[in-house]
Amino acid sequence: MNEVIKLTDENNNIHKSLIDSFDSEPGYYYQVIRSMLTPGHETELIYWLKSFGLIPNTQICNNAKVNEDCNKVMEWIPVKTIDYYQWKCKNCCEKKSIRENSVFQDVRCNFKNSIRILLGWCKGYDVDTMANILGVKKQTVKVMYSVVAATARKHLKSNQTNKKIGGPGVIVIIDTYPEGCTNSARPIQANRPILCIAEVKNIPPTYWFEALNRHNRNNQDQIQAIKDHVLKVIKDVVLPGSILVTRQDSTFCSYFDFQSLRHLYPTVVSVEGLERHNSENQNIFPNLEVIWKLALNVCEEAQFFGYDQVPNFLISQMWHSRFGSEAFEMLLNRLTDMQ
Incomplete structure (x- = not known):
């Protein structure tokens, strides 16, 4: 899995300025996340994602169904990819991505930009703007936005009365x-x-x-x-x-x-x-x-927005309206429910 867009040297300063401005979002993002997005803190971010529950804490080998010796927790090993780690079966050496069964499973960019895409959705950024800020393909942003919007929509339509509209006499x-x-x-x-x-x-x-x-x-x-x-x-x-x-x-x-x-x-x-x-x-x-x-x-x-982007935009607007300054933190907590 490779980074999808390489910036020329003359555009690096502009790109860095866009990222710095985006990363200045106050609140939970700034207090907890931002320091882990700086160069040299990649593994710290991945361990945080694991401990928070945004990527699985454990994995079982796919061969466990046919080989009982594989029915054990896989080991977490370092690798030379943008994910830095992967799962490996101690018995048969079968490997699994650390993204599997997570919100990031089909997102083709590094975890730093994946987290930024989550914040961009909360802030109502359109796909083109978000892709331009991060230097990733629009399809990468679309995939993440679709997963996030589905999770947010499910939560807003849940049976909890404080999430729905109206009530007796309202x-x-x-x-x-x-x-x-x-x-x-x-x-x-x-x-x-x-x-x-x-x-x-x-x-x-x-x-x-x-x-x-x-x-x-x-x-x-x-x-x-x-x-x-x-x-x-x-x-x-x-x-x-x-x-x-x-x-x-x-x-x-x-x-x-x-x-x-x-x-x-x-x-x-x-x-x-x-x-x-x-x-x-x-x-x-x-x-x-x-x-x-x-x-x-x-x-x-x-x-x-593009015709197909309108539903995701509307969900993000409702999400931010309901949760305000806590929108990003609330989203992260709801995404852990996917695990």
Whole structure:
């Protein structure tokens, strides 16, 4: 496994400056990780990954199933590769990569850059930017981002009530970008439409974003497939008993579409119904604009990403929104669950 891009001498200073700036991220990354990313500390980083649980502490030989003498813990030996170590069976000398059964298994760069890619995902860096900073192939970043996003998504959709949206009596507003979210002045075409769910309980609101497939407005089968996906997402991430609020004329998540969910969400209210309660002292519409302001920013930024990168970007935005300065440390802990 070799490093994939070699920088010319004239670009080395620029590259080093990019790395130094990236590595200045404060908090857990700076306090615990950064010193292990400096030259000469490669083995220290690998031992830390092992002790933390990001790579396996032990391995059993693949031949153990056919040879009971191989059914013992393999030994950890030094080798002249970018991983510095590998596993070796004491009986048959079969070898295993120290990356096997870890988040790094299919990532083709050294562990220093692998850790940086994890931080880049937490910070919402796109694939091209991250690859440029590190001098690695875009495919390397894509592979890592996909694994990380899947882990983060699974955690955010877990059955723990503090991870999901809403709850009994909590208002949850649902709309889609670019059609809605009080977005009438914006273009109706987007790189990828996005389902936006906002829990109106705290300031700022808690959001869930879900990338939707492109569609032909005249293709009812495509529209129905997206509607079915939207209903499934709501059931997955919105707690029963929540008060659902949506537009009557939404293409994918209208007030009428949600009638089929009343067994889980007995109270479904239309935005138009709320607006009937407007008065000189209270105007519902500006309140909705405030609620959707951050969501619109995220959706607009998502349009600058490649079509296939949008879902990973949205998950990273939700992850950072939920965990803030602890996003990177929380991610590392969740990745250990893969072992």
